[in-house]
Amino acid sequence: MTPLPVLDLGGLFTHFLTLSLLAIGGAITTAPDMHRYLVLQTGLLSDGDFARAIALAQAAPGPNILFVALMGWYAGVNASGGLGAGWAAWGWGALAMLTTLGAMLLPSSLLTYAAARWLHTHRAHPAVRAFQLGMAPVVLGLMAATGVLMLGAATPPAATAWRVWGLAAAVAVLVWRTRLHLLVLLAAGAMLGALGWV
16 A cells, blocks of 8 residues: 655645745746645645646636645645545645645735735825826726726627627716616626626
């Protein structure tokens, strides 16, 4: 019988914490080193587990960083004897999942918190005000571009496309000029979609 790999939560945390600092362009850019560590060095994952973790995270809705949580899950479950080992395997899987995901998110979360706090305390400084004023059009432009891309992907045949674009324009004006809650607008859009209007 093959011995089980050893789950070193401290080593797992340290490794993923280090990788998070190198993840320029997203966590997926560090996947080769994750493979080296989890598959080749520690044996916590098989090649199949590694590939499944990335494929599931890419196919599932939500952030792509979910593959890090899945790798932690596989590492914890594999080190405790597989799902057949009972509740202990589930517990170790959950603990390893929280370890890898927490280590990957901790540096960026702390940096964001520190930057937001610094910006809040120095909000009256001319450089901070200039940065905020300069970023506003960039953010609006990115949001508009995302909206146009999503509308283009969801646009039905040309005969009814005007409805989708008209609804998008109406919602944009309502968001801009009123204090109507966004959930009301989402519900209205869902009803119009269910009725087949858009």
